Amino acid sequence: MRILTGNDLKSGAVTWWTGQDWSLYVEDAADVSGSEEEIARREEAARRVNAPYAIDAERHEGRPRPSHIKDRIRALGPTVRPDLTLKPTETDIGTWVI
C-alpha cells in the first residue's frame, strides 16, 4: 500500500493521512494509491501539512507499517530515547522499528 506522510506546519509533528484528516499515529494511515499527489497538493496548499510525501507500506498485523526504516523511526520517535516516542510504555516496540 501507499501511505501519505508529512509534518504539521505549525508544530512540525510527524503526521499521517487518514483519508479525512491527519493523525499522529501511523496505524491510522489510509491507502492512498493513485491519489497521493492530488491529496498532497491539496493539503499542502491548505497548509494542513508541510512537505508531504508518499511512501510504501505493508500491512503488519492488520496495520500499516512503512517499508523503510527511516519512516518507521519517523512514525515512532528516536530509537535511543524510548521515553520520547509515541509508545513510551511498549518495551518491545523496537522490534517493530528494526
Next chain:
Amino acid sequence: MYLYDQYDQQMVDARVEEFRDQARRRLDGKLTEDQFKPLRLMNGLYLQLHAYMLRVAIPYGTLNSRQMHALADIADKYDRGYGHFTTRQNIQYNWIKLEEAAELLADLAKVEMHAIQTSGNCIRNISSDHFAGAAADELVDPRPYAELLRQWSSFHPEFSYLPRKFKIAVIASDTDRAAMRLHDIGIQIVEQDGELGAAFYVGGGMGRTPMIAPCIKAFVPLDRLVTYSEAILRVYNRYGRRDNKYKARIKILVHEMGKDDFTQAVDDEFARMLDEGIEPPFAELERIRTFFEDPLFETDASEDIDRSDPDFALWVDRNTVAHKASGYVSAVISLKPVGGIPGDATSEQMRLMADLAKDYSFDELRVMHTQNIVLPHVRKADLHALWTALDEAGLGSPNLDTIEDIIACPGLDYCSLANARSIPVAQKISERFAANGKTEALGKLKLKISGCINACGHHHAGHIGILGVDKKGVENYQLLLGGSEAEDVSLAKITGPGFDEAGIVNAVETAADVYLREREKGERFLDTYRRIGMAPFKEALYG
C-alpha cells in the same frame, strides 16, 4: 568574554522581528515552503525527522553561565528537556514548533545569543580552539579575530546566497584543536618578524569529497583580515559551482581551478578591494581584544592536587589539560557517559555546568568540537570539589580522547538525510570497551561516526571512522582507518566491505586489537596505522 553593545543588541533584536514576520507570513500562506526554507535555515530552523530542529550559535564555542542557564530554560520551555551539542560547537534542539520559534529566538536575544546563519548557504558560525585564552601553547587568543569575522559575516549583503554553506575556523597555536584544515577557510594567527598576521587555508571540508585545505597565503597582516576574507568569498560567490549541489563547496572550486590560479584570482580581487573601505578600523580589533583579556588568575595558586582518591586521580589524568597560568588547568566535562548519547545534555546538567562554571571557572564555559564541555580556567585546588559535583550528576566520565569519547552525528534517530543510526553504534562501542577494560591500554584513540556521507560526525577524520550506509534498506556500516583532524591532518581510508551493527562493533575491537599487538612504545593507534599500513588490519578484519 565578548559582550554586546547597543549595536549588536539592535541587530539581533531586528533579526528576531524579521523572523517573526517571516514565520507569520509562512503560517498565513504568503510564503511557500520553497520560499520560506532558505529564510528559516538562515535562522537555524530545519525540518528534521520528528519535528523542526533549531541550531543555536555559540560563537567560537564560548558562553557564560547565564547563557548556559538560558539554554537549559529553552530546553524545558520549548523542547523536551535536553539539547545536543554539535561538532561545530553549537547546540541543537530537536522538538521545536514553528509557531514558537520566534519567541524562542527572542528569549535567546535576551542573553546575547541567536541562531543567525547556523544553516543555509551563507557564512556559518565561526568556530575556534576550545582552549582559547587558556592553552599553554597558544600564541595569542584567537577569539578576537573570530569575533571580528562574526560581525563581518553577519547579515552580509553579498554573501547570503552562496553556492553552498561556508564554514570558517580560527586558531592561534600549532596544535590544531578546531579541525581548521577541514574548513572552507581555516585561519591560523601566526607571528612573522614580531608582527601578528593570519595564515589562510582554503578549500578543506568533509562531506562526500573530503579535502584538506592548502595554505593559499602564509601571512595576511591583521589590518587586512576582513578584506582578504571578502576577496575569497567574492571569488567563491562568483565562480563556485551552482550546477551540482555536491560540487558546490569551495573545496571543489579550489581543486578545479588549482591552488595557484585560485590564489591569483583572490589576490586580484583583493587588490581591487583595497580602496573600498572594507576593512574595519584597527581600533575595532583592539576594542574586541579588551573583552578577551585574562581573568584575574591568582598568582600564588597551588600546584598541588590530592590524588588519594583513585577515581578522582584518573579523572584528573584523563580530563584536565595544561593551562598557561600556574596552579590552573582546563577541565573537560565529558558528555560521553558509557552507553549514553554523545553530546546530549539535559537541562538539569546544563544548569549544573553553568553553576560550576560560575563557582570554579570565572563564569566561562566552552563547547568542544568533540561534543564535550570545557571549564577553561579551574584552580587545581578546586578540582576535587568540581569532580565530586560532576560525578554525582553523571558528568564525571574520565574518558577524554579515549575510544569512549566518541563523536557521533544524530544519524537516523533524528536526521532526515541519514542512511543509518549513529548513536546506537556509539553506545554499543563505549559499552564494549568499558566492559572489556581496553580503554586505558588503547590510550588516545579518536573514533568518529557519521550516519551518512555528509560527514557531520567527522568520520573521515577519525583515527577510526564509521560511516553509515544504506544496503537495500538495511543499515550497514563501513569502517575507516587513519584519519586525523588535528595538526597531523589526514583523511581516513575505507577498510573494505561494510558490516551490520553487531559486526561493526566487533570490527572496531578487531582493529583495536591489531594496534595493541603491533604497537611500539609511545605510539598512538594512528601512529601504528601510519607505520604498518592498512594490510594487517584488513587481514584481521576480513582475512
Next chain:
Amino acid sequence: MDDLATENDRLIRYREDEAVDHAAVTVDSFLDQSSASAVRVEPGDDARELIPHLGRLALVEVNFPAFGDGRGYSSARLLREAGYEGELRAVGDVLVDQVAYMRRCGFDAFDPDAPLDADDLEAAFSRWPEVYQAAADSRTPIWTKRHA
C-alpha cells in the same frame, strides 16, 4: 516602443531620472554593438566585461532566474565599485526578503516576477537599524560608528 509604465506595474525604482525606454540586450550583444544603453547581466556573465563601457550605460539589469543564485549580488556590487552610477535593476525571482541586501549591493530598482506587497517592502527596508559591514550603499558600518 511600448510604454514601460503600462507594461510593467511591478517596477519599483529608487531613482529620480527617467527610466530607459528600450529593452536591455545581452552582455554579448552589448559588447558587439555600441548603440544600446541597457544591458542584462545573467548569473554566468562576467559583469567586469562591462567596466570599460560604463559611460554609455544607463541601465544594467541583473537577472535572478532563481532567488537562491546569489551571483547577481556580486555583479551589482562590483559594478558600483567600478564607478557605475546608472540604474541597477534586479529582475526575475526577486523576493521581498532579499531586497534589503540587494540595495546594500547597489541595486536601486526592482522588477520582480511576482509583485511585492507594499507593506512588506516598507518593512523590509526599515528592518535594519544598522549595518555591520561596508557595501555599495552609503551606510556607515557599526564598527566605524563605534570609533567615530
